[in-house]
Amino acid sequence: MSTDREAPPKEGLRERKRRETARRIVEAGMRLFIDRGYEAATIEEIAAAADISRRTFFHYFRSKDEILLSMQGGMGEELAAALREELQDKRPLQAMRAAALRICGGYPAADMIVVDRLMRANAAVQARKQASYIQQEQALFEIMRERWPQPEHEVSLRLAAMASVGALRLAFDALSREGGARPVALLLNEVFDALEAGI
Amino acid sequence: MSTDREAPPKEGLRERKRRETARRIVEAGMRLFIDRGYEAATIEEIAAAADISRRTFFHYFRSKDEILLSMQGGMGEELAAALREELQDKRPLQAMRAAALRICGGYPAADMIVVDRLMRANAAVQARKQASYIQQEQALFEIMRERWPQPEHEVSLRLAAMASVGALRLAFDALSREGGARPVALLLNEVFDALEAGI
DNA sequence: GCATATATATGCACAAAGTGCAAAATTTCA
DNA sequence: TGAAATTTTGCACTTTGTGCATATATATGC
Structure with missing residues (x-):
């Protein structure tokens, strides 16, 4: 069998998606922070830009x-x-x-x-x-x-x-x-x- | 006249009251923080305990x-x-x-x-x-x-x-x-x- | 003492942050 | 495929913090 040496990365769809979503949130956040300022950018907007719901945002970050x-x-x-x-x-x-x-x-x-x-x-x-x-x-x-x-x-x-x-x-x-x-x-x-x- | 040497402190009623109120807020806050924890104590409660309105709290402190x-x-x-x-x-x-x-x-x-x-x-x-x-x-x-x-x-x-x-x-x-x-x-x-x- | 300016207190309405809960939707794995 | 686990979402709710108008208290000049 093709090498089972070492713990296989085991990067499933789930983890890949999770990382990707986190990345999108950060990207959307930075974009909005830069465009309209940190305080003015709401979590609602960031979530929308990252294509997730506001509630889901809080599954990724505890706060803005x-x-x-x-x-x-x-x-x-x-x-x-x-x-x-x-x-x-x-x-x-x-x-x-x-x-x-x-x-x-x-x-x-x-x-x-x-x-x-x-x-x-x-x-x-x-x-x-x-x-x-x-x-x-x-x-x-x-x-x-x-x-x-x-x-x-x-x-x-x-x-x-x-x-x-x-x-x-x-x-x-x-x-x-x-x-x-x-x-x-x-x-x-x-x-x-x-x-x-x-x- | 009874000594007007040095700049008189000029501690009017206003400033005295202000300080007193600030003191009461801190005291009430500490009491509540200790009794029920920092997060559980709301500004509403602290204001009530300090005998001021919630809105007035924010004239003294920007945040909890x-x-x-x-x-x-x-x-x-x-x-x-x-x-x-x-x-x-x-x-x-x-x-x-x-x-x-x-x-x-x-x-x-x-x-x-x-x-x-x-x-x-x-x-x-x-x-x-x-x-x-x-x-x-x-x-x-x-x-x-x-x-x-x-x-x-x-x-x-x-x-x-x-x-x-x-x-x-x-x-x-x-x-x-x-x-x-x-x-x-x-x-x-x-x-x-x-x-x-x-x- | 009184009028007037100034600072402080309050109430109300509102936006936004953050949380708990339960119901979808999705992914995993046998 | 179908059950189990995980993620996503919507909804209702509490709390924080702010803007604004108004009432109340203090200060000051006359």
Whole structure:
């Protein structure tokens, strides 16, 4: 029989459709957010544009802001995975720099700027974005601790996680402020350089 | 005439009543949040308990979560003021430690734990709380920069602000986790000691 | 004290978010 | 094919938050 090694992806019609619907919702949401603003776009409209009922929307996202947050969420997971790899042969800050540089390529600066601008338009969304930085910090700290589990490293790893996420924040803030004038990679390097010089 | 030295507070009936009403709203809100949970307590009930109409509630707070956030807000301003003073004769981390120790006395640990617990019950509120840490970091950074405006200090001051707010976060998290077993002052000193040792 | 300006409180109507429930419609799998 | 599981939908309902007009309370000049 043709290879039953590994768990077969088993991507049935159901899951495929579900993913496709989620994708359509996000797409429709972003389109409407950009066209008429985050607050003005109603879930009703988004659902209509994504060709589902309003009620079904809530089977995919708990609230309107989750559309925006879902974008950032994926990036966080990628970053965590990349960090775990880079930590094999690098010290924390070097690893974070490398991980960030590696994955930022996959996210067009223009998109990040758009999402950032949308988030600034609503206090609750902005808050959740900033909160996600803190969750990210916790996640990255735990990954670093996998690599150096000794308790005497805990404090410095926490510092490293704080500084790393702080650097990401500064770089993305700068990106947004400059409107994408300079590439993300450059900004990241700049911030991480300054960070290392300051320690 | 009985002393007209200094600008008279000019606390008219209006402002006094306004403050009193705000106080009643917060009190009623906290009472209901504790009794039946954050989400279950409706603004309608809170307004009734504070003896105002539902519509009037919104003249005082933009939303339900602002009741909880108003508690944290006051502390942030006090901290900023204390930091400004301590920076006269201390280095950033020392100053932050002193400022935090000074003002934490004014906030009973039990109250802080209750507020923290309530905030954990709702994702949006939790997010705003964490976001306020980031705003706090920005505010404290700016205060530090008043003292050392030279651009070559910018990065290290940013680091100091990040580390300081990080320390506050760790101390308050510990307080909440331990349920108040050890006093805030002790936790703060512990975290700041670890921080300084790690640098 | 009174008139008048100004700030605050309230009621009403309304849009939108979010939830529970039960009835279709669809997909899976034997 | 037919039963089981999952997804989609409609409907009714509660709650949040806002706009607007009106009433009420406070402040201020005369």
